[in-house]
Amino acid sequence: MKKLLSFLLSCVFCVLSTxxxxxxxxxxxxxxxxxxxxxxxxxxxGDNADKQLPMASTTKIMTTxxxxxxxxxDNRVVEFTDEMVAEGSSMxxxxxxxxxxxxxxxxxxxxxxxxxxxxAAISVAGSFEAFADMMNEKxxxxxxxxxxxxxxxxxxxxxxxxxxxxxxxxxxxxxxxEDFAFITAQTSMEVHFIYPADKFITYPNHNKLLRMYKxxxxxxxxxxxxxxxxxVTAARRDDLTLIAVTLNDxxxxxxxxxxxxxxxxxxxxxxxxxxxxxxxxxxGEADLxxxxxxxxxxxxxxxAEDVTAQVYLPSFLYAxxxxxxVVGKVVCISNGEVLFEKPVKAAQTIGQDRKKRxxxxxxxxxLHWHS
Numbered sequence: 168m169k170k171l172l173s174f175l176l177s178c179v180f181c182v183l184s185t186x187x188x189x190x191x192x193x194x195x196x197x198x199x200x201x202x203x204x205x206x207x208x209x210x211x212x213g214d215n216a217d218k219q220l221p222m223a224s225t226t227k228i229m230t231t232x233x234x235x236x237x238x239x240x241d242n243r244v245v246e247f248t249d250e251m252v253a254e255g256s257s258m259x260x261x262x263x264x265x266x267x268x269x270x271x272x273x274x275x276x277x278x279x280x281x282x283x284x285x286x287a288a289i290s291v292a293g294s295f296e297a298f299a300d301m302m303n304e305k306x307x308x309x310x311x312x313x314x315x316x317x318x319x320x321x322x323x324x325x326x327x328x329x330x331x332x333x334x335x336x337x338x339x340x341x342x343x344x345e346d347f348a349f350i351t352a353q354t355s356m357e358v359h360f361i362y363p364a365d366k367f368i369t370y371p372n373h374n375k376l377l378r379m380y381k382x383x384x385x386x387x388x389x390x391x392x393x394x395x396x397x398x399v400t401a402a403r404r405d406d407l408t409l410i411a412v413t414l415n416d417x418x419x420x421x422x423x424x425x426x427x428x429x430x431x432x433x434x435x436x437x438x439x440x441x442x443x444x445x446x447x448x449x450x451g452e453a454d455l456x457x458x459x460x461x462x463x464x465x466x467x468x469x470x471a472e473d474v475t476a477q478v479y480l481p482s483f484l485y486a487x488x489x490x491x492x493v494v495g496k497v498v499c500i501s502n503g504e505v506l507f508e509k510p511v512k513a514a515q516t517i518g519q520d521r522k523k524r525x526x527x528x529x530x531x532x533x534l535h536w537h538s
Contacts (some may be wrong), residue, residue: 170320173400177249195426197416198395201331202426203341204434205408207466207507211430216332220414223389223397224256225334226321227284228341229274234275234287235346236312237266244361244371245290253281253320258358258370262285265362269346273356276347277370279388281320288319295319306333309340323393331412338399338410342385351401353383354378377402380424383430402427402530407466434467443480446494448517451486457514460495465509471501480511486519 199215210216244267247260258280260266266274268290274283288298294319302316311333317324329337341347350356354377360366372468376383386400395415400423402409406489409430413425458480467474480495490496495511 184433192253192393195413195416195422196418197422199329199414200411200416200422201330201335201424203332203335203339203412204395204411204430204466205335205342205410206436207509208326209466210307210335211409211433212426213331217313217330219328219330221323221327221391221397222321222329222414223323223383223392223394224279224321225280225389225397225412226318226326226327226329227279227333227389228334228387228399230239230284230287230298230319231272231275231297231304231350232337232341232344232347233301234268234272235306235344237291238272239346242267242269242388243290244253246362247286248289251282251286253322253324254283255281255297255320256302256373257281257470258283259368259431263362264360264366266358266360269454272325272346273358274352274370277353277356277389281322281372284318284320291464301345306337309336310418311336311536314429321389322393322470325460325508326338334399334412334414338386338401338412342401342410343406351387353376372522374398374400376420376423379420382427382429388433399486402431404431405430405435405436406438406464407441413455421494433469434466437467437474437476441477446480447483448488449483450519451488451517452520453517456484456488456517457496459512459514465499465507467506471506474499474501474506476500478511488517490514490516504516 168201199218199220201213201216202211243267246265256279258274258278260282271283271287292301294297298319299316306314314329314333315326317327319435355371357367357369373388374386382402382404384401384403389397393459396419398415398419399412403519411426413419413422445457448456465476476497476499478497490513492513493510494513497509499506
């Protein structure tokens with residue numbers, strides 16, 4: 168009897184020990200996920216990050232971005248028509264009603280309106296097919312190499328897919344748009360219709376993480392039977408920005424919280440202030456080119472000590488110089504060890520002025536031509 172009791176107690180102890188070990192482990196239930204740091208372009212955590220999967224209404228991050236870019240040029244009034252009607256989630260537009268492009272973006276990000284997405288696509292591009300081409304062209308610019316868009320709303324299609332990593336790149340790009348960043352951060356927004364003029368609706372944001380997690384600064388939800396629950400969010404703490412993406416995740420709110428806590432516990436952001444904000448230009452239409460060295464942000468491990476950042480730049484540059492071209496670098500060092508390097512880029516384009524060409528430049532061009 169004593170041996171039997173001892174055996175049973177041993178079994179119970181083993182089971183409890185196993186439960187405790189598993190409870191301490193990080194367990195993300197998503198089919199694919201990624202925690203991405205846009206400040207240094209690195210993936211902190213991830214699994215199946217490049218697996219192509221349907222992404223449901225998180226698609227509307229791209230649709231909203233393109234809509235807002237168009238609205239910044241021409242925030243025209245859109246009349247809702249029969250061809251814009253869509254199944255699923257809606258901002259409840261009716262035939263003949265009129266709203267602006269900007270307000271269609273609000274309807275997509277707050278209410279996840281498929282009708283708003285359809286209306287925006289037709290208004291911006293003239294057809295769903297032409298808008299899909301715009302989406303895929305923008306995806307190529309962003310670097311989304313494993314993504315293909317078909318629908319503006321994210322409704323299921325075999326040829327409509329993305330990856331957790333690509334969606335993180337999209338969110339990072341979209342957050343650079345001031346209108347997008349403002350809208351996605353709101354827990355609710357009010358839309359005043361152009362027609363009927365006395366109609367207005369307050370739309371709540373479906374992204375509950377804005378209310379559940381104090382560091383959340385935006386995001387987009389998505390769900391279809393084929394895609395499951397999809398979520399793309401961004402969070403910021405102490406100047407460090409992170410982006411979390413989960414695809415087909417039954418526990419998306421909890422998983423995003425867990426991912427962010429893990430990321431913020433591992434890394435911190437530092438700002439490098441360089442006294443050099445421009446470099447002399449030889450043979451250019453201007454004598455100086457501005458640099459993006461103002462408030463350079465670097466990301467380092469929280470345990471890193473004695474962190475220093477050195478900016479390496481040439482004494483001068485030869486024209487022509489393209490905006491965004493790499494002209495130097497920032498090297499981040501901790502205790503004598505290089506943590507990483509970050510490029511310094513030209514903040515403007517400087518054309519070549521042939522009247523100012525030096526003899527050295529002439530010889531250099533001549534040798535380049537002969538080679």
